[in-house]
Amino acid sequence: SQTIHQWPATLVQPVGSPLSLECTVEGTSNPNLYWYRQAAGRGLQLLFYSVGIGQISSEVPQNLSASRPQDRQFILSSKKLLLSDSGFYLCAWTNGQGVKLFFGSGTQLSVL
Amino acid sequence: GQNIDQPTEMTATEGAIVQINCTYQTSGFNGLFWYQQHAGEAPTFLSYNVLDGLEEKGRFSSFLSRSKGYSYLLLKELQMKDSASYLCAAPQGAGGFKTIFGAGTRLFVKA
Numbered sequence: 001s002q003t004i005h006q007w008p009a010t011l012v013q014p015v016g017s018p019l020s021l022e023c024t025v026e027g028t029s030n031p032n033l034y035w036y037r038q039a040a041g042r043g044l045q046l047l048f049y050s051v052g053i054g055q056i057s058s059e060v061p062q063n064l065s066a067s068r069p070q071d072r073q074f075i076l077s078s079k080k081l082l083l084s085d086s087g088f089y090l091c092a093w094t095n096g097q098g099v100k101l102f103f104g105s106g107t108q109l110s111v112l
Numbered sequence: 113g114q115n116i117d118q119p120t121e122m123t124a125t126e127g128a129i130v131q132i133n134c135t136y137q138t139s140g141f142n143g144l145f146w147y148q149q150h151a152g153e154a155p156t157f158l159s160y161n162v163l164d165g166l167e168e169k170g171r172f173s174s175f176l177s178r179s180k181g182y183s184y185l186l187l188k189e190l191q192m193k194d195s196a197s198y199l200c201a202a203p204q205g206a207g208g209f210k211t212i213f214g215a216g217t218r219l220f221v222k223a
Contacts, residue, residue, distance in 0.1 A: 032209055043199065043215035044155070051209060059210070090154055100145060101201075101211055103154035 002027035006091045006104030013111050019064075019078040021107050023091030026072065031093040033074040034101065035066055038088040050074060086111045116214035118200050123220045124190055132185045132217045134200035142208035144176050145201040146185045149216065155199055159185065187219075195221045 006023045013019060025031050032051050036044040046059045048066035056066050063082050067075045074091060091104040116136045124130040136144065143162040147155035161167055161176035161183060173186040185198055197216040204210045 034211075036213075044201075044213040046210055046212065049210060057210075088152075099203075100157045100160060101147075101155075103156070106152075106154050108152070 002093075002095075002102065004091065004093055004102055004104045006107060008107060009105065010108045011110070013081050013109065015083055015111055016080045019076070019081050019085070019109070021076040021089055021091075021109075023074045023076075023104055024072055025093045028072070028093070028095055030071060031095055033068060034092040034094075035074065035076050036090040036092065038090065040087070044090065048076070081111045083111050085109065116200050116202060116212060118198075118214040118217045120215070121218045121220070123222060124187075126190055126192060126221055126223050128190050129186065129188050130190060130219065132187070132198050132200075132219070134183045134185075134214060136181050136183070136200065136202050136214075138181075138202045138204055138212075140205050140208070141178060142203035144174075144183045145203075145211070146172075146174050146183075147199040147201060147213075149197045149199055151196075158198075190221050192221050192223070195219060 003026045034049045035047040037047055038044050049057050050068045053068055064078050089107045092101040094101055118134045143160055145160050146158040148158050149155040159174035161174050164176055164178055166173055166175045171188045176183045197218050199216045200214040201211050204212050
């Protein structure tokens, strides 16, 4: 069966520090991978998605970047965090077009 | 444009029925999803509609009208554990690779 792992679960970082969140999927090949962010009490905002290794689509201009160095690995990064980067970050995958998303357990990021 | 609207909050009584509405405008239609999200947790899939009509799955049902850009989620025999946010979502564009979410409806179930 397929599983998705996302870590860490919580993270507290000072403003201006770097960020690296990692997500891996097991039990499937060539998944579509996604990073979403959810501000407190708000909906999910799509940040990045990837349909293959090295293919990254950015949805919102921001202080973040994403990379897909391997088929089932998706990384969210920042060189210098801003206060506004705080939120609940969710990695997700699908195995095709227009199908349901499977989410990781999320990372609660607090930038202080 | 691409837009998904749903009410911000709803309150209902344990054992009752509640209907959560969603209206959407999408570039290309690839179906309509509903997810449930408990506080501090990831969303989990509830239902998917791609054709008009009602899809029933236990206590939860979802309805779709493509011509009206409208969907609803119906929760029957409400339980306290149903207190959560319910997210309406739609894959966008020709490939349907990008799923866009509404802001979610927070449902409070009271005894």
